[in-house]
Amino acid sequence: MKHFSELSAMAEKLVDVAEGLIEQHGYKGFSFDDLAREVGIKKPSVHHHFPTKAELATVVAQRYSHRFHTQLIAIEGKGANPKARLLAYANLFEQTYEKNRRLCVCGMLGAEINDLSVETTIEVRKFFELNLDWLTAIFSDALTKHALRLSASPEAHARAYLAALEGAMIVGRGMTLNKQPILIAQILLDSWSVA
Amino acid sequence: MKHFSELSAMAEKLVDVAEGLIEQHGYKGFSFDDLAREVGIKKPSVHHHFPTKAELATVVAQRYSHRFHTQLIAIEGKGANPKARLLAYANLFEQTYEKNRRLCVCGMLGAEINDLSVETTIEVRKFFELNLDWLTAIFSDALTKHALRLSASPEAHARAYLAALEGAMIVGRGMTLNKQPILIAQILLDSWSVA
DNA sequence: GTCTATATAAAGATAGAC
DNA sequence: GTCTATCTTTATATAGAC
Numbered sequence: 040m041k042h043f044s045e046l047s048a049m050a051e052k053l054v055d056v057a058e059g060l061i062e063q064h065g066y067k068g069f070s071f072d073d074l075a076r077e078v079g080i081k082k083p084s085v086h087h088h089f090p091t092k093a094e095l096a097t098v099v100a101q102r103y104s105h106r107f108h109t110q111l112i113a114i115e116g117k118g119a120n121p122k123a124r125l126l127a128y129a130n131l132f133e134q135t136y137e138k139n140r141r142l143c144v145c146g147m148l149g150a151e152i153n154d155l156s157v158e159t160t161i162e163v164r165k166f167f168e169l170n171l172d173w174l175t176a177i178f179s180d181a182l183t184k185h186a187l188r189l190s191a192s193p194e195a196h197a198r199a200y201l202a203a204l205e206g207a208m209i210v211g212r213g214m215t216l217n218k219q220p221i222l223i224a225q226i227l228l229d230s231w232s233v234a
Numbered sequence: 235m236k237h238f239s240e241l242s243a244m245a246e247k248l249v250d251v252a253e254g255l256i257e258q259h260g261y262k263g264f265s266f267d268d269l270a271r272e273v274g275i276k277k278p279s280v281h282h283h284f285p286t287k288a289e290l291a292t293v294v295a296q297r298y299s300h301r302f303h304t305q306l307i308a309i310e311g312k313g314a315n316p317k318a319r320l321l322a323y324a325n326l327f328e329q330t331y332e333k334n335r336r337l338c339v340c341g342m343l344g345a346e347i348n349d350l351s352v353e354t355t356i357e358v359r360k361f362f363e364l365n366l367d368w369l370t371a372i373f374s375d376a377l378t379k380h381a382l383r384l385s386a387s388p389e390a391h392a393r394a395y396l397a398a399l400e401g402a403m404i405v406g407r408g409m410t411l412n413k414q415p416i417l418i419a420q421i422l423l424d425s426w427s428v429a
Numbered sequence: 430g431t432c433t434a435t436a437t438a439a440a441g442a443t444a445g446a447c
Numbered sequence: 448g449t450c451t452a453t454c455t456t457t458a459t460a461t462a463g464a465c
Contacts, residue, residue, distance in 0.1 A: 067262040149408030190425040199421040206401025213344030226394040230385040
């Protein structure tokens, strides 16, 4: 299996387009022919870069997780307080959702999990674990600093926050609403704020 | 367009099976042939009951909303306190999720909204509106009775709670976790509880 | 209402030439 | 790396007989 860090220029272009199509239509919602047309080659040429659709999806999820991780580290680096970091986190989702209500790649793939290859499902799981680990660390920090009023464990708050953001995009899309991730994040952060 | 209340026995059977397949695989994840085999007729006979797949999906969403509404009214009837009613609400999602991590029909369709007929998207929107209206009423009641400590409007809490439950199923499915809706509901309700 | 037969289109994928 | 040609399967849908 190819790794996302060793992709040719065309392979990377294909991963770019596939990522966008998954955000808009899901794994089952795009074809190699769609990809081919968008990058300007023919369908069999796509197979040269990615033998199967499952492999392509796996690489998309891998690279998406990696990029997300990089952005999480960037938020860390700013040294802001826990609440500000959690809001910056929500903004990562907002940035995707802003583009015509696109979903998180792994949120979409999570919904489609019953129809993905095992390799892809492993990447999806890793994405969520990565996010929960990072969020748990932030909530732990908030607990130590008494920066938020937490009624349950940092792990529990991490789960609730992630679920609310993923769900905000699903429901928001279903109702054609804008600004959903940020709105929901603000409601939760307010309710966890110290008086 | 046929209404779900005037379906023949076979049409109803088809809607039953279609509902289950949407919960597991989504709109794009099942075919008329899948349906036909499950109910024991041939593919063209399915078209006799539902000319198009889009029409079938619309009826599935309509009936799903109607049933959900009935269950909401049943929760009302028990006269419990707001927190207990919100927990009973979360249990409606849990009951679906318990069945091998099935998603809410309209959560799944919400994710697929870009590839649905307008008629179906209208039903999906109605489902969410119905839920938000009901939840808003409960949170309003909680506010009046000081049964919960709310940092934002009842509408805002309704949105956050619904998003968290829908997202809990998506993330939980992506990580192969059980009991997600109820767990997330408890975290939020605890954090909104009066000290 | 259900069937067989069929039309039509699209999908994932491979073979082999350039 | 990309192409044309092709295979195979599946999907939505229709025509028309029983």
